[in-house]
Amino acid sequence: MPVSAAVRSLSIAPADVFTENLTVHTDQEKHFAGRHQLGGWLRVLLFGLGAAGAWGLFTNGQIGAGIGFLAAVWLAFWLLVRWHSRMHYQREHHRLLAQLNQEELRRLSGQLSGFDGGLRYLDAQHAYAADLDVFGAQSLFQLLNRATTRLGHDWLAGWLLAPAAAPEVVARQQAAAELAPETSWRQEWQARARHFPHQQADPRAFSTWLARPDYFADKPWLKPMLVLLPLLLLAAIGAGVLGLGYRSVAFVVLAISLFNGRFGAIRAEYGEQALAMRDALRATQAQLAWFEDDTEQDWQAPRLRELRARLRTASHGTAATVRLGRLATVAGMFSVREHPLALLLTNSLLLWDLHAMWQLERWKRHLGPELTTVLxxxxxxxxxxxxxxxxxxxxxxxxxxxxxxxxxxTAEALGHPLIFSAGRTTNDFHTAGYGRTGVITGSNMSGKSTFLRTVGLNMVLALAGGVVCARRLHLSPARVYSAMRTQDNLAESTSSFYAELKRLRLLLELTAGPAAAGAPTTPPEFPVFYLLDEILKGTNSRDRHRGARALIRQLHRRPASGLISTHDLELAAMADELPGAVTNYSFNSVIEGDRILFDYHLTPGVCGSFNASKLMQLMGIDLEDDHEA
Structure with a gap:
């Protein structure tokens, strides 16, 4: 295993760590691949030698020696199979670890296209997720997500979709800070779950299903039948061997078939639920064993210690991973359903599905109620x-x-976390208090919308418990709200202008409440920080100016603050009407010949340069033909 990043020099760049890990694990994968191939040939050789040796001994009449030889060969073959399986696991494990480091290098270079974008979590009506690229292509979720399990994805998405209270943010920060330098530990955690790729089912649904009443509880006669019928079949077969005929075998097999048919629907339901969850349970067991049993890790972060304590409490003194291992084994009993011939034989002879159901019900009584906690x-x-x-x-x-x-x-050197160029521009920014609006004017493509997303994404990251793309960020808990990408909806006969009005109405509803001079009588836990880009752009300039000014006045009296970007210089005059409450900022550009140069720096004051006419000329629009110019 590579040396843990915890003991590396702080001067070593993460890219160098990932590159070294990639090399080490790729070499280890090749090493174990060679040993795995050798194991395959040894199995063939041992089988051949065993068959030849047994044949020679038995044909020479050495029955005792032949039996002893076969027993020795069987033991050696069993040990070889176990060793061969370990080589297979190690080969696959190092392949997965190499894959994890390759993915980290891709993230560092901004190549996010192959990662899960989490589109299933994207709700167009959410306060900010669609506008800020939280999910989808080139999204924050792709950059952040290292989870492997279905529930892990859900949990992280939930953190990105809602702000956490201050104590919760601090708890997550402390836990993440302790885990961050433990690169080998974290990647081992990830790789263990990746051995089990079929984890699409929601384990919470399985946990709810397990909470249903015991199927055997009101059928006391059913359990004895699970033992009696196979014994009757065995007795019937024995009678046939003794020359008493096989008619009784046919009768018992028919009885077992009818018995299986009687419970066919419930057998199928149990099998479907167990098989859907088998890989997820095995992944959970593998990961929690690493967290629960790793005696070398004495976690200090309160949240990590709390999680370990919750595991022990839920398991009633027995390791949670032991109980989960038993559940995974029981779920695996239903895997015979994946092989029709084996399913027919085991159920016809042993009532296998019903035995598996019985074992699952027994397990429920031990850990069933606590499974949700463990998950x-x-x-x-x-x-x-x-x-x-x-x-x-x-x-x-x-x-x-x-x-x-x-x-x-309050931000210093604040940058956009989804811009990966070496020359990423950063900006300083400060606002504090209720009823504050920053009006950002600027020319086209100067960076107004990007800055709004920069502020919003970093606030989302901060209030989820993550680090932020800044030299310093000091902020209070808030609910981010944006109106930036409103679109029309033909199915709902909604124009883009009306869609934007609906977004603004929701903003007003979120910020509604008794207030005086912008200060609420009862401060909300999460006041709103809004990000509005070119508001009311779908109507004429007169109505747009009037509506935008009215909106700023309303928001000034509410427990909310935020940023509004606009091309309309008329809005900048609000700073004179509401001094101290409205502050002007701008992004500017310089035209040099046929080139438009941007510096993307936030500047105090109103924008003094615009480039729309030049852009139109560059696109071939001859403004000299405009006789009103």
Whole structure:
């Protein structure tokens, strides 16, 4: 295994760590692939030698020696199969570890196209997810997510979709900070679950299904029949061997078939549920064994210690991984359903499905009620590993600090986390208090919308417990709200202008409440920080100016603050009407010949340069033909 990043020099770049790990694990994969291939040939050779030796001994009348020889060969073959399986696991494990480091290198270079975008979590009506690229192509979820399990994905998505209270943010930060330098530990956690790829089913649904009443509870006669019928079949076969005829065998097989048919629907239901969850349970068991049994890791972060304690409490003194291993084994009993011939034989002779159902019901009585707790511990660890992996990969990012002041955002060298160029432009920004609006004017393509997304994405990251793309960020808990990408909807006969009005109405509803001079009588836990891009752009300029000014006045009296970008210089005049509450900022450009140069720096004051006419000329529009110019 590569040396843990915890003992590396802090000067070593994450890319160098991942590159070295990739080389080491690729070499190890090749090493174990060679041993695995050798094991295959040894099995063939041992089988051939065993068959030849047994044949020679038996044909020479050495029956005792032949039996002893076969027993020795069988033992050697069994040991060889176990060794061969370990070589297969090690080969696959190092392949997965190499894959993880390759993925980290791709993230560092901004190549996110192959990662899960989490589109299943994207709700067009959400307060900010669609506007800020939280999910989808080239999204924050792709950059952040290191989870492997279905529930881990859900947990991380939930953190990105809603802000956490200050104590919760701090708890996540502490846990992620302790996990961040433990690169080998984190990647081992990830790789263990990747051995089991079929994890699409929601384990919470399985846990709910397990909570149903015991199927055998009101059928006391059923359990004895599971033993009696196979014994009757065995007795019938014995009678046939003794020359008493095989008619009784046919009768018993018919009885077993009718018995199986009577419970066909419930057998299928249990089998479907168990098989859908088999890989997820095995992945959970493998990961939690690494967290629960690793005596070398004495976690100090309160949240990590709390999660370990919750595991022990839920398991009633027995390791949770032991109980999960038993459940995975029981679920695996239904795997015979994947092989029709084996299913026919085992159920016709042994009532296999019903025995598996019985074992599953027995397991429910031991850990069934606590399974949800165990799954939630795993899911939270998956989300924390994601935050920690992101933190390790970006050592220059800052751990945000939380402000007790309402709606404070103080940022130094704030950048967009989804812009990966070496020359990424950063900006400083500050606002604090209720009823504050920053009006950002600027020319086309100057960076207004990108800056709004920069502020919003970093706030989402900070309030999920992650590090942020900044030298420093000090903020108070807030609910981010954006209106930036409103579109028409033909199915609902909704124009883009009406869609934007609906977004603004929701903003007003979120910020509604008794207030005086912008200060609420009862401060909300999460006041709103809004990001509005070119508001009311779908109507004429007169109505747009009037509506935008009215909206700013309303928001000024509510527990909300935020940023509004616009091309309309008329809105900048609001700074004179509401001094101290409205502040002007701008992004500017310079025209040199046929080139338009942008510096993408946030500047105090109103924009003094615009480039729309030049852009139109560059696109071939001859403004000299405009006789009104």
């Amino acid at each position: 939630e511990v795993q899911a939270e660890l998956e989300a924390l590993v994601s935050l920690a992996g992101f933190q390790f990969a970006n050592p220059a990012y800052a751990v945000p600090t939380l402000s007790p002041e309402p709606l404070e955002v």
